[in-house]
Amino acid sequence: MKEEIKSMDQNGVWELVELPDNCKRVGCKWVFKTKRDSTGNIERYKARLVAKGFSQKEGIDYNETFSPVSRKDSLRIVMALVAHYDLELHQMDVKTAFLNGDLDEEIYMEQPDGFIEKGKESWACKLKKSIYGLKQASRQWYIKFHDTITSFGFKENAVDQCIYLKISGSKFIILVLYVDDILLASSDLGLLHETKIFLNKNFKMVDMNEAAYVIGIEIFRDRSQGLLGLSQKGYINRS
Template sequence: MRDEMQSMSNNNVWEFVNLPKGYKPIGCKWVFKTKRDNKGNVERYKARLVAKGYTQQEGIDFIETFSPVSTKDSFRLVMALVAHFDLELHQMDVKTAFLNGDLSEEVYMSQPEGFKENGKENMVCILKRSIYGLKQASRQWYLKFDKIVTFFGFIENKFDQCVYMKVNGSKYIFMVLYIDDILLASSDVNLLNDTKRILSANFNMKDLGEASFVLGIEIYRDRSRNLLGLSQRAYINRVLKRFNM
């Protein structure tokens, strides 16, 4: 919870203000999650502060909400290209992705439970950045990400807006965005590292190295035979366990 509050502070997500007359603040709550690896072992514990977006009113504190995500078909197609052309395949994770989105609407939120500011208990937070749970959060993050990567020469795919490509002479790189998971497939290691540097300079990133577990799908490779396999073993085991089978 302290880590999450530190992220809020680092990203300058809100300011404390007195609630203006006629406005009603939206609430917020803590959500706890256990992240597991492909073998089901506990990787880390996460606490996330989530706005109660269901109390937002259209036209007042949100307008557009649509945000694209890459399709599983695009993911499989990129995997086929990786196997066929023996591309480098790495993955990165955006920490607190939604906090990167800028807000254009005026949104007031109650202070988080357990973390009320001393001497400012009666004040509310005016949000400057989008926060998880807001109806427009996903859209604002996508718009920010798109703006940054296209500025650095990436071209968005017309049929799947979350797939990008950059060509540099005979070298090329594909970038697949699925909310806050980023998959990088490149014909050149230097281009791959340049892209990682660009992403890390603009967002708080976690470099996960060679891709092995993406979107709950296990990836295994045998580069000597140009083979790449996808397995959903972890998901299948979870379903079997749920039904005691």
């Protein structure tokens, strides 16, 4: 919980203010999750502060909510290209992705349990960035990521808006975005590292190096044979 609050502070998600007249607060709650790896072993315990978005009013607290998500068919096509052209395949994870989105609306949220400031119990958190649980959080994150990555020379795919391509001479790199999971498939290691450095500069990232497990799918490679396999065994075993 302390780590989550620290992340909120570092991202400048809110400022504590007196609630203006005729303004309502959006509630919030803590959500606790156990993150596991592909074999079901515990990786870490996670606490996430989530806004109670169900209390938001359309047209007042939010307008657009739509944000695209990469299709599973697109992932399979990219994996086929990785196997065929023997591309480098790496994975990155965006830490607290939704906190990067900028808010267009004025939203006040109640202070989180366990972290209410003494002497300012009646004050509210005026949100400056989007937060998990808000109706528009996913959309605002997508817009921020899209604007950032296209400024680096990536072009959005016409069919799948969450797949981006950058060509540099004879080298190329494909980026697949699945909410906060990023897959990078590149014909050149230098271009791959250049992209990673750019992403690290703009967002808090976790570099997971060679991709082995993404969105619940295990990836197996035998580069000498030009083979790549996908498995959802872990997901099936847990179901």
